[in-house]
Amino acid sequence: MRTNAAYPSRSIPGKARFDASPYLFILPFFIFCLILLLYPVAYSLALSFRQATVETFVSGDMPFNGLTQYQAALADPIFWRALLNTILFAFFSILFQFTIGFLLGLLFQADFPLKNFCLALLLIPWVSPVLTAANIFKGLFNEAGPVNRICHLVGLGPFPWLADPGYAFPATIVANIWIGFPFNFILLYAGMRSIPTDIYEAAKIDGATFWQRVGYITLPVLQPVSVAVLMLGTIYTVKVFDLVWIMTGGGPANGTHLLSTYAYQVGFSLLNFGEAAAIATLMVLLVVLLNLLQLLLQRR
């Protein structure tokens, strides 16, 4: 970093003129940003204020009609169900992902044989395509599947997993926890590794128990990492689409929709692109709000 700061002041012969090369290096990326990132985002925002349904899409005029799409979205009970689901989905996913990741991180602070091998294996749920996880849990929660078998062994069930929204929704959360815990685990693990061990040694000599050391040293020192993990977790979980779309398609009876799957259904099944874009904009607001909330909580 320091060398970079010194760079402009250093005089290289013939280099005194305006140097265009940085802009040339960035040019392809800049064009890409304009056409494939900025334009779609602006388009989506503009679309949310326009009537974009099958008829107007074919004729191509898509007239401006103000907040109608937002009003339509907010008047729909499924929207509110999907919003509540998204918040619950994010809350429980992150709660368990973080807890599992934290405990695993602690466990992996010890050195033992097979450590790197186990660590690599534990990353599989996270790097595998979501489709694989979705199909796995579709099978595990099948009415005659292993989860009901195990429930049967302890004298429970069978439960209508995936056939009843009250059961299907928690089932999707379980699947999402499985996908996301490795991400929490490696970040927290790496964060814990960077804590100097002499702090622990000192506490140990002073007679602190294991859980006291965790509570008074690991947790506070790890706070910046934890906040980053929680914020990234929030961003990722609010974005989840494939998992729920494959496992339940938002059903049964629209009971497991997240905002993402609901927006997709409104857009591509009901072909109301304007309202789907409005829901998409509301999703972005939700992500921003949740992150601000976390920042505020952290300040206190």
Next chain:
Amino acid sequence: MTSFAFSGRWWITVAVVIVTAILLSPFYWVLVGSFMTPAELFGIKQSLWPSHFAVENWSMALERLWPHVRNSLLVSAATSIGTLIIAAPASYGLVWKKPVGRHVLSSFMLVTQMLPAIVFVIPLFIVFSRINLVNTLSGLILADMTFTVPFALIMLSAYMKELPYELVEAAMVDGAGPFWAFVVVVLPISLPGLVTVGIFSFLIPWGDLIFALSLITESGLQPLTLELYKAVGQYGIDWAFLLPGSVLTAIPAVLFVILASRFIVAGVTRGAIK
């Protein structure tokens, strides 16, 4: 480095192996289940090991999926290469050359990472259908790049910050132009970073469903994920096809993880925290 807790105790290894086994049991189920007949898979007595290996599940799945594997390979490879071509010079330019407006671009990358896919899917579908990019693999590649390019730029910028810039200056003093210095000095020394980002930019489109679902309807062009998604039809689920297919979809990622675990831990930590 000694750690603060219970190091060197034998029961740690036992505990970790048990915990790992429990957490990976869903993956074990799909792996073993891909060799079982549906009757055995969901029968009254469920076993942990197939009574006989139903290899025909795999041969039939592979035969049906092969054209889609080819589509996925093509799309993922092209996305990965395209992403590197755009993001490698750009991250170099942003990190080491400090152009005006670099903070705006970097923040915009972070913002796009926060946006849900639906924000891109709807406009890209509408625009691509107007310019005939729907139902083309190039359309899908461009769409996938909206995920991979911001991610690649963030990762590569973090990586390039830590490389010795003096080498580039030396090459420039020796008379190399900025472009030549980039090709001869920067690219070789940032190779590990480029490989990691290239692999991630391969895996992301490989697992993508939402863009394929909305942009590709022609069955000959459908990638692996879409073909598997569609296998869940109105007549129920063909598990003998779905499970081998799901394992097949996970193979590149699993291979990558096992070959490069240390690499990932370092890369992810650097990209996410800094």
